[in-house]
Amino acid sequence: MQTLWFALVAVMIAMYVVLDGLDLGAGIIQLLVARTDREKRLVLRSIGPVWDGNEVWLLAGGGTLYFAFPALYASSFSGFYLPLMVVLWLLILRGISIEFRNHIDSLVWKPFWDAVFGGASALLAIFFGAALGNVVRGVPLDSNNEFFLPLWTNFGLGRDVGILDWYTVLVAVTAFVTLLVHGALWVALKTEGAIEQRARQLGRVGWWALLPLTVLITWASFAIQPRLSESFAARPLGYVFPLLAVAGWIGVGVMRRPAAAVVSSALYIMGMLTSAAFGLYPYVLPSNVDPRAGLTINNAAAAPYGLKVGLAWFIPGMLLATGYFVYVYRNFAGKVTLEEDGY
Numbered sequence: 001m002q003t004l005w006f007a008l009v010a011v012m013i014a015m016y017v018v019l020d021g022l023d024l025g026a027g028i029i030q031l032l033v034a035r036t037d038r039e040k041r042l043v044l045r046s047i048g049p050v051w052d053g054n055e056v057w058l059l060a061g062g063g064t065l066y067f068a069f070p071a072l073y074a075s076s077f078s079g080f081y082l083p084l085m086v087v088l089w090l091l092i093l094r095g096i097s098i099e100f101r102n103h104i105d106s107l108v109w110k111p112f113w114d115a116v117f118g119g120a121s122a123l124l125a126i127f128f129g130a131a132l133g134n135v136v137r138g139v140p141l142d143s144n145n146e147f148f149l150p151l152w153t154n155f156g157l158g159r160d161v162g163i164l165d166w167y168t169v170l171v172a173v174t175a176f177v178t179l180l181v182h183g184a185l186w187v188a189l190k191t192e193g194a195i196e197q198r199a200r201q202l203g204r205v206g207w208w209a210l211l212p213l214t215v216l217i218t219w220a221s222f223a224i225q226p227r228l229s230e231s232f233a234a235r236p237l238g239y240v241f242p243l244l245a246v247a248g249w250i251g252v253g254v255m256r257r258p259a260a261a262v263v264s265s266a267l268y269i270m271g272m273l274t275s276a277a278f279g280l281y282p283y284v285l286p287s288n289v290d291p292r293a294g295l296t297i298n299n300a301a302a303a304p305y306g307l308k309v310g311l312a313w314f315i316p317g318m319l320l321a322t323g324y325f326v327y328v329y330r331n332f333a334g335k336v337t338l339e340e341d342g343y
Contacts, residue, residue, distance in 0.1 A: 005064070023180045130163060141290075231279045
């Protein structure tokens with residue numbers, strides 16, 4: 001049962017990154033591809049009906065994490081208190097920037113909220129990437145499985161690490177470029193004309209940048225986290241996950257249809273995240289001090305009875321949520337225009 005919930009949490013987090021990554025990516029590229037107010041509104045219109053709904057997966061993932069692995073939730077939310085507060089503020093700023101932008105027609109008002117939207121989106125991608133890097137690298141858990149990390153120390157690896165070091169910064173940069181490509185492909189899918197062409201060109205540049213970054217973080221991850229090598233050596237079937245990422249990266253470059261390119265980008269993201277989850281299993285938060293210490297699916301999970309009862313409620317709830325998203329995205333298909341009310 002613990003393994004099932006581990007897989008469910010991993011999939012939900014990956015779904016959040018894929019779906020909300022479209023919004024974050026659109027925010028990252030808005031000031032790069034949109035030259036006029038009309039084009040900036042088109043970028044916002046491309047995510048308008050779905051951006052807030054996509055964040056349901058973040059809430060659901062956090063709630064499921066709290067329910068299924070309460071020890072992990074307690075340890076990580078106290079240890080990562082500072083960056084989590086920053087993430088909360090960035091989510092708030094991104095939301096209000098979308099909603100506030102068109103309330104006042106001013107030479108200062110709209111550019112200000114455009115900058116907030118772009119900056120918050122970029123910083124969220126960076127912080128989420130750094131968070132993933134911290135989980136893969138491990139944190140200095142004590143005997144009570146508690147820890148606290150400063151924002152940075154000396155940017156090196158070891159006992160006295162910070163949230164930011166050379167490895168987590170590398171993962172953060174890769175996450176930023178990944179979501180930039182993801183958002184560029186989405187904007188190209190939803191728009192037309194000059195803005196579509198600019199988004200395609202930016203996506204192509206980001207696609208090439210992803211290749212060395214992916215190679216670097218793969219090498220670095222296996223170098224600093226021995227559990228990855230052990231997991232893939234013990235269960236070779238797990239190589240299907242990195243192969244998904246490779247196939248997704250290739251698909252982004254060779255697919256000519258915008259929709260197929262977006263799906264390929266989603267496949268790359270899913271492959272990278274599930275590879276990390278598979279490599280760490282059964283650990284949910286490893287220690288960088290003691291190679292055999294850390295929180296696992298066994299010592300971090302809730303009671304078996306609670307997990308069984310929770311599954312009975314989880315399945316219909318997620319079926320409803322999935323049905324809603326299928327309905328929204330199907331009805332939102334096609335190019336966006338500014339002829340209707342909204343952003």
